[in-house]
Amino acid sequence: MVIILELVIQNLSFKYLDREVLHDISLTLKNSGLVGILGPNGVGKSTLVQCIDRILEITGGDVTINGKHLREYKPKELAKIVSYVPCSTSETFPMTVLDTILVGRQPNTGWRLDRADFEVVQGALEFMDIEDLALRHFNELSAGQRQKVMLARGYAQHAEILLLDEPTANLDIKHQYSVSKRLKRLSQQEDVMVIMVCHDLNIAAKYCDRLILMKDGTIYADGDPTEIITERNIKDVYGVDCRILVDDGKPFVVVNDDNLERVSDLECVPHSVVLYLNA
Amino acid sequence: MDKTDILITNYKKSQRRFARVMIGLSALVAAIFVVGLSVAQYPVGFMETFSILMDNITGNVSIETYDDWIKNEIVINMNVPRLLTGISIGAILSVSGAVMQVVVKNPMADPFTTGISSGGLLGASLFIAYGISVVPFLSGNTAVMVNAFLFSLIPTTVILIVTAFKRNISPTMMILTGIGVMYIFSATSSLVRYSADPSKAAEIYRWSLGSLGRVPWDSLYMVIIAAAIALIAGIAFSSKLNTLSQGDDLAKSLGINIRWFRATSLTICALVTAVTVSLAGSIGFVGLVCPHIARMLVGSNNKLVVPCAAIVGMVMLVGCDILSKVILTYGLPVGAVTALIGSPIFIYMLIKSNRRPW
Numbered sequence: 101m102v103i104i105l106e107l108v109i110q111n112l113s114f115k116y117l118d119r120e121v122l123h124d125i126s127l128t129l130k131n132s133g134l135v136g137i138l139g140p141n142g143v144g145k146s147t148l149v150q151c152i153d154r155i156l157e158i159t160g161g162d163v164t165i166n167g168k169h170l171r172e173y174k175p176k177e178l179a180k181i182v183s184y185v186p187c188s189t190s191e192t193f194p195m196t197v198l199d200t201i202l203v204g205r206q207p208n209t210g211w212r213l214d215r216a217d218f219e220v221v222q223g224a225l226e227f228m229d230i231e232d233l234a235l236r237h238f239n240e241l242s243a244g245q246r247q248k249v250m251l252a253r254g255y256a257q258h259a260e261i262l263l264l265d266e267p268t269a270n271l272d273i274k275h276q277y278s279v280s281k282r283l284k285r286l287s288q289q290e291d292v293m294v295i296m297v298c299h300d301l302n303i304a305a306k307y308c309d310r311l312i313l314m315k316d317g318t319i320y321a322d323g324d325p326t327e328i329i330t331e332r333n334i335k336d337v338y339g340v341d342c343r344i345l346v347d348d349g350k351p352f353v354v355v356n357d358d359n360l361e362r363v364s365d366l367e368c369v370p371h372s373v374v375l376y377l378n379a
Numbered sequence: 380m381d382k383t384d385i386l387i388t389n390y391k392k393s394q395r396r397f398a399r400v401m402i403g404l405s406a407l408v409a410a411i412f413v414v415g416l417s418v419a420q421y422p423v424g425f426m427e428t429f430s431i432l433m434d435n436i437t438g439n440v441s442i443e444t445y446d447d448w449i450k451n452e453i454v455i456n457m458n459v460p461r462l463l464t465g466i467s468i469g470a471i472l473s474v475s476g477a478v479m480q481v482v483v484k485n486p487m488a489d490p491f492t493t494g495i496s497s498g499g500l501l502g503a504s505l506f507i508a509y510g511i512s513v514v515p516f517l518s519g520n521t522a523v524m525v526n527a528f529l530f531s532l533i534p535t536t537v538i539l540i541v542t543a544f545k546r547n548i549s550p551t552m553m554i555l556t557g558i559g560v561m562y563i564f565s566a567t568s569s570l571v572r573y574s575a576d577p578s579k580a581a582e583i584y585r586w587s588l589g590s591l592g593r594v595p596w597d598s599l600y601m602v603i604i605a606a607a608i609a610l611i612a613g614i615a616f617s618s619k620l621n622t623l624s625q626g627d628d629l630a631k632s633l634g635i636n637i638r639w640f641r642a643t644s645l646t647i648c649a650l651v652t653a654v655t656v657s658l659a660g661s662i663g664f665v666g667l668v669c670p671h672i673a674r675m676l677v678g679s680n681n682k683l684v685v686p687c688a689a690i691v692g693m694v695m696l697v698g699c700d701i702l703s704k705v706i707l708t709y710g711l712p713v714g715a716v717t718a719l720i721g722s723p724i725f726i727y728m729l730i731k732s733n734r735r736p737w
Contacts, residue, residue: 153631186626196393
């Protein structure tokens with residue numbers, strides 16, 4: 101197989117003040133595919149994704165994309181290779197959907213827009229099936245529609261690596277599956293490496309080619325869905341008892357809620373810490 | 380016609396409102412300018428104004444009576460520079476406000492909440508009351524201007540220094556730093572005014588009200604240059620402002636060095652606003668409210684907001700300045716009139732607006 105795209109993470113660590121958020125993360129991802137990052141709240145999934153896009157500066161280890169160190173990339177150069185969709189946005193002065201998606205073209209164009217930009221935006225609108233929203237105002241949309249607009253913007257950036265922070269968080273069940281399926285198709289047909297942080301184990305198991313399970317700021321397990329989604333792993337990482345069914349060759353998690361009180365024993369970092377880190 | 384063409388057509392259609400608004404407002408500015416030429420405490424006839432103007436342009440000014448002289452003085456040396464000052468300052472304040480509101484992510488930000496005018500006032504007060512000039516050997520108006528200019532840059536400098544030392548400073552912390560400095564400066568100004576002798580205190584008070592009538596022909600070029608810089612920078616920044624308005628993480632991910640961008644844009648806003656403060660005193664309201672009026676008119680795409688804000692600022696400031704001259708014969712401070720007339724319009728627009736803008 102010819103390697104056209106390679107993301108290598110070696111011993112990555114990230115410290116915020118004195119707290120070690122990520123440590124000893126090593127990972128090699130090659131070519132296109134849909135990769136899911138799983139793990140309990142506050143384990144550092146979003147932080148890892150932000151380190152890969154250099155939104156946060158790693159405090160140890162190395163990240164290389166196509167053989168070049170992350171810190172050697174100019175910001176604009178990196179923006180052409182890596183695109184990032186945060187899990188929520190708060191716009192001070194919201195624009196129309198079209199203008200919002202056009203922002204995704206920023207690394208590729210300057211001030212003036214040309215036809216090619218609109219072609220890409222049209223593609224992005226079709227990709228997320230939101231053509232009817234094009235001229236609506238972003239703040240008039242529902243949470244789910246906003247999420248699709250943000251994904252369309254990430255798509256419009258036309259990067260080779262697409263980092264998504266909980267892309268299905270605000271969607272109803274139909275759209276959770278349709279969006280996941282589109283992401284899978286994107287990774288297969290347009291050779292994009294899609295890395296998504298995900299909380300839905302069943303969606304991750306059904307669509308992802310590879311899963312990375314995180315615990316305590318590092319990688320606990322890494323492999324294909326059948327290797328990762330096991331009763332033992334789920335118990336160890338999430339502290340949840342479950343049964344694994346198999347549907348169409350993919351694992352499916354059924355939670356046993358008898359001992360769920362013990363979830364509170366887990367060392368969970370409040371969400372606010374993650375938000376603080378993002379600030 | 381494929382789907383992209385339809386999209387482009389729709390996009391252009393959605394921007395037609397912008398063209399209409401801009402044409403309407405430009406016509407309004409032109410009308411205000413024409414009317415403003417002849418409005419003064421001492422009445423000059425409408426047609427007379429134009430013959431004076433033409434004479435001056437063609438270069439055959441014939442002054443025979445005292446009346447001729449005073450009319451010529453009013454039109455050429457008072458009204459024209461005052462209108463040009465108003466147009467420039469309106470654009471500067473409004474564009475700076477529009478840029479700052481996006482850069483610090485706060486709809487309440489304007490060139491004054493970040494402390495610029497309080498700095499100017501302190502600078503002016505120190506010279507008027509005690510003759511303290513930052514640059515030695517200056518006197519009179521020049522010293523007041525230079526002092527006001529330099530002092531009004533201090534709050535932004537403090538913000539930038541704090542930003543340089545504290546890597547993860549949030550935009551809200553930046554604006555709160557500005558507000559902190561503003562309070563220190565206003566308190567000091569109050570003390571200076573309190574301890575100064577009454578005639579000087581009155582002069583400080585007059586300075587603090589702000590006026591468009593203080594800028595003579597030979598310093599007019601400064602506000603015009605500042606206005607040009609504000610507009611060019613605002614338009615050049617607008618694409619990045621759009622990106623920044625969607626969040627810091629995203630802007631970073633799209634390849635923008637947000638710390639550098641914030642510092643540069645705030646510095647430019649501070650410099651151009653400092654020019655207006657040093658020449659015309661503090662004129663509030665325009666910088667805060669006109670950008671919001673512009674957003675209500677053309678939406679929040681900064682490529683459209685910046686030019687629209689500039690022209691809304693011109694209309695608001697110059698229009699109100701003319702009204703302030705006619706309401707009472709002795710003339711009212713333009714800052715107060717702008718707020719008195721502009722605020723009801725603004726509140727009406729807020730209530731009337733169907734969309735929930737932000």
